[in-house]
Amino acid sequence: VTTHTAVDVLVDDTGRLGPLAYIVPDGIVVQPGDAVTVPFGKSQRHGLVLGPAATPEKATRGILLRLGERVDPLDMSLAFSLAEKHFAAPYQVAARLSPAAGRNSAPIDPGPLRLVARPKDLSLPVPPRNWRERTYLRPPCADPARIGALEALRLSAGGQVLVVCPTVALVERTLAEFESGAARLDSKARAGAWNGWRSGSVAVGIGTRASALYSASTLAGIVVLEEEHPGHLESSLPYTHSRDVARLRASAHSIPLTLVSASPTASGMHGSKVLTIPSATSLWPRVRLYDKNDIHPSMRQIPPALLAAVGKSTIPVVALCETRQSRRVCVRCGDARPCVSCSSFCKHPELTPCPRCSSKGIRWSGFDAARIRQTLVGAEPLTLAELSALPPASRTVVVLSGDALLSLPGLAPLHGSASSFTRLAEAAGPGGSLLIPTSYPDHPVLRALAGRDLTPVLREVWSSARAEGMPPFGHLVTVRLGWKRPPRTSDWPGTVLGPRRVAGEWEVLVQVSSADLPLLRSHLEAVRRRGKVRITLQ
Ligand SMILES: [Zn+2]
Ligand SMILES: [Zn+2]
Numbered sequence: 001v002t003t004h005t006a007v008d009v010l011v012d013d014t015g016r017l018g019p020l021a022y023i024v025p026d027g028i029v030v031q032p033g034d035a036v037t038v039p040f041g042k043s044q045r046h047g048l049v050l051g052p053a054a055t056p057e058k059a060t061r062g063i064l065l066r067l068g069e070r071v072d073p074l075d076m077s078l079a080f081s082l083a084e085k086h087f088a089a090p091y092q093v094a095a096r097l098s099p100a101a102g103r104n105s106a107p108i109d110p111g112p113l114r115l116v117a118r119p120k121d122l123s124l125p126v127p128p129r130n131w132r133e134r135t136y137l138r139p140p141c142a143d144p145a146r147i148g149a150l151e152a153l154r155l156s157a158g159g160q161v162l163v164v165c166p167t168v169a170l171v172e173r174t175l176a177e178f179e180s181g182a183a184r185l186d187s188k189a190r191a192g193a194w195n196g197w198r199s200g201s202v203a204v205g206i207g208t209r210a211s212a213l214y215s216a217s218t219l220a221g222i223v224v225l226e227e228e229h230p231g232h233l234e235s236s237l238p239y240t241h242s243r244d245v246a247r248l249r250a251s252a253h254s255i256p257l258t259l260v261s262a263s264p265t266a267s268g269m270h271g272s273k274v275l276t277i278p279s280a281t282s283l284w285p286r287v288r289l290y291d292k293n294d295i296h297p298s299m300r301q302i303p304p305a306l307l308a309a310v311g312k313s314t315i316p317v318v319a320l321c322e323t324r325q326s327r328r329v330c331v332r333c334g335d336a337r338p339c340v341s342c343s344s345f346c347k348h349p350e351l352t353p354c355p356r357c358s359s360k361g362i363r364w365s366g367f368d369a370a371r372i373r374q375t376l377v378g379a380e381p382l383t384l385a386e387l388s389a390l391p392p393a394s395r396t397v398v399v400l401s402g403d404a405l406l407s408l409p410g411l412a413p414l415h416g417s418a419s420s421f422t423r424l425a426e427a428a429g430p431g432g433s434l435l436i437p438t439s440y441p442d443h444p445v446l447r448a449l450a451g452r453d454l455t456p457v458l459r460e461v462w463s464s465a466r467a468e469g470m471p472p473f474g475h476l477v478t479v480r481l482g483w484k485r486p487p488r489t490s491d492w493p494g495t496v497l498g499p500r501r502v503a504g505e506w507e508v509l510v511q512v513s514s515a516d517l518p519l520l521r522s523h524l525e526a527v528r529r530r531g532k533v534r535i536t537l538q
Contacts, residue, residue, distance in 0.1 A: 006056035009063070010094050011040050011047040012103075019050050019091045021059035028063055033071035033215075035103075037064040046103070050076075050094055070198070071097045072215035078248050079213055086238030087528055087535045093238055096213050099185070099194050107195035113156055113181030113203040115149055124150055125275035127258075133250065135227070135259040135272040137454065139283035140425035143392065144225045144260055145170060147277065149177035151223050151258050152204045158255075159220030160197070163206045164242045166231030169389070174206050174225070185211040209234060212245040219253050222246045227261040227268040228419055239536040243268060262422040264458065265415055266465035267538075270472040276455065284452045285397070285428035290437040301364075302375055302400065303437050310376060310398060315432060318390075319372045319398040320424065321381035326371040330354045331361030345371035367400045376400075384420060387427040394431040397424055402436040406443050411470060415461045417445045418454060425449065471538045474513045477520065481506040482532035493519045 007030060008019035022038050024030060034049045039061050048070055053059055071079075075097065083093040122142055127134045138147055152161040162185075165171045171186050183193040185207035196202035200217030207214070209232050224232070224246050232242035243259060244267075250257035259268050277283075290303040310317055326345050330337050333356050339348050350362045364371060369381035379398055382390075387397070399405075408416040428434045438446060448457045466473045481487055486499035486506050494512030501507075512520050527533055 006053035006059035007063075008050040008053050008091075009036060009038055009047040010050055010091050011038060011045050013045070013100075014040070018089070019054075019094075020047075021053035021055055023059045023062040025062040028066055030063065030066050031073060033069055033073045033076040033097075035067040035070035037067060039064065048094060048097070050090060051080075070103070070215075074252055075213055075215045075249065078245075078252055082240055082245065082248065083238055086240060086537055087524060088238035093213075093240075096210065098198075098214065099187075099189065099210075102189070102191045102194060105192035105195055107199045107201050108183060108190055108192040109196060109201040110183050110203075111180035113153060114179040115153055116177055116179050118146065122146055122150060123278060124154070125277060127256075127273060127275060131273040132255075133247070133257045133259075133272045135261065135264050135269055135274045137264065137274055137276045137458070138260055138262050139277060139279040139452070140262050140422045141283040141285065141392075141428075141430040142262075142277050142279065143173075145173035145177050147260050148174045148206075148223050148225045149182075149204075151260070152182070152221075155221030155223070155256060155258070156203055157220070159218030160200065160202065160216040161204050161221045161223065162211065162214070162216065162219065162246075163204060163223045163225065164212050164232070164246060165206065165208055166226045166229035166242070168208060170225060171206050171208060178204065182206060185214060209240075209242040209245075212240075212242045213249070219249070219255055221256045221258065222250050223258045223260065225260045227259040228263055228265050228415070237534065239534075241267075241538075262426065263415065263419040263454065266412065266462045266470065267472040269458065269462050274455075274458070276453075279452065282430050285394075285425050285430065285432040285434050287425070287434045287450045287452075288436070289441050289446055289450060290435070291441045292437055292439045293441075295437075300437070306398065306435050306437060307376075309433070309435055310379060310396065313396040313433075315394045315396055317376075317379040317396045317398065318382050318387065318427065319367070319376050319379040320387060320401060321369045321372050321383060322366050322401055322404070323383055324366055324368065326364050326366040326368045328362055329365050330357060330359055331363045332359040333357040337362050344368070345374055347374070366404075372400070384423065388423045390427050392426075392429055394429045395427060396433045396435065397428040399424055399434065399436045402438050402446075403440060406438075406440055406445065411476065412461065412465065414445070414457065414464060417443075418448070418457050418461065421445055421449050422454070469511060469513060474511060475517055476538040477510040477512060477524070478536040478538075479508040479510070479524065479527065480534040480536075481508075481527070483530075487527055492523050 006021050009022050010019045030049045032051045038047050079093045080090045083090045148163045155161045175184050182204040183202045185205045197205040234240050292300045295303050328337050335356050372381035405420045410416050444457050448454045489496050493516040494510045496510050498508040499506040
């Protein structure tokens with residue numbers, strides 16, 4: 001028995017069963033990526049040929065029929081290398097090569113590729129010929145859906161174009177930019193959409209991260225919208241990122257890759273030609289900074305000039321609120337001084353002296369929704385996530401807790417700040433205003449925002465990642481273990497943080513150079529064999 005007489009088949013709709021070995025009978029020739037019909041229990045099922053059987057002796061039944069190619073063999077081998085890189089079994093990524101349902105529907109034909117006309121359209125930069133990969137830095141109010149559609153149209157000269165979005169909402173907005181020729185490939189796709197994409201009748205396929213590996217008939221380009229958005233990261237093993245999957249595919253197929261973002265990450269910019277989308281048609285809101293150092297301490301938190309601007313606003317006013325509750329504290333020593341009769345923001349004076357420093361002065365710290373409702377009458381309090389989800393419109397956006405966004409916890413704090421403020425600018429929209437009281441008017445992110453040019457900050461994001469050995473210049477590995485005892489990590493390479501208890505599990509963070517990654521990999525393989533382990537590699 002040679003390995004070629006039996007193959008591993010991932011049988012459709014068998015959940016976590018994993019691949020099964022089947023005999024390849026005489027007269028049938030199959031290769032990895034082919035769809036086949038196989039006997040399964042007492043019925044027949046479709047399945048995907050993964051490759052030569054790992055345990056050919058277990059094959060007792062034969063393939064019944066070869067249906068055709070479901071996955072491009074090139075994409076198949078990319079999927080396997082991704083699985084290996086992310087500590088997953090090949091079959092765990094094979095499920096991402098095609099949608100779970102509708103594989104047997106007749107292909108749809110959405111017609112010739114045509115965009116909806118826009119009176120004032122964006123003009124995209126022209127990428128230099130020798131750069132296959134580029135990042136479009138979009139002004140905050142330039143619509144990513146429109147950019148995706150325009151770029152897809154441009155790339156479609158050579159064949160089909162895949163547009164990968166971080167959210168279903170953006171899939172819908174991007175699809176709405178096409179009069180014809182495009183189809184969505186996400187979980188709400190029409191029956192036959194994937195077949196149309198696979199057979200070539202769908203010129204532009206628009207999906208979420210789940211579609212990043214779908215094979216086309218003639219793939220001519222990939223566009224990844226909102227490269228920095230966390231929606232691009234898979235939430236199950238293997239934890240791949242759309243940007244990295246798209247990058248691998250673009251390189252293997254020798255096709256262009258376009259990333260789009262208002263605040264690209266260091267990983268996004270690395271190896272990419274960064275081109276700014278011109279913002280001639282006012283694609284930035286007005287940005288107004290109030291320097292708290294010039295304002296009397298009693299009025300610093302809500303400057304009178306800001307209140308006046310809010311009062312004069314003729315467009316809707318929204319205010320960023322924090323999810324953490326506002327706190328009533330001693331003005332001198334900072335100890336908590338909760339009000340005796342209220343649990344949320346109030347204006348009651350304090351009658352008893354502070355037990356620690358005997359001051360009767362109190363102040364409030366932080367801006368939650370209750371405090372904003374009472375102090376900024378007429379402004380709707382919204383969290384950053386809620387603001388980011390607003391449909392495009394002109395608004396006055398008040399950011400009273402902006403300084404907290406300038407020193408975010410996390411591994412790339414400067415990028416986190418840039419990303420937060422560009423999302424706020426996006427919520428303000430063209431013709432809107434962003435009002436920010438701050439003690440740090442010279443912070444690079446605020447300076448960039450006021451100057452309507454983020455490139456200096458992005459250069460700093462990239463160079464600090466390099467200086468600190470963070471992705472893409474080094475790797476960041478997160479290991480989560482559902483073990484009773486912590487793992488032994490004393491001989492692991494790199495900088496190891498933990499193990500510490502997080503949500504009932506052990507968590508270990510490892511920052512490791514590319515040179516040391518293979519060494520870490522052998523430790524992690526050993527850990528993985530014991531089970532109950534999730535490994536995320538960035
Ligand atoms: Zn005190
Ligand atoms: Zn009170």
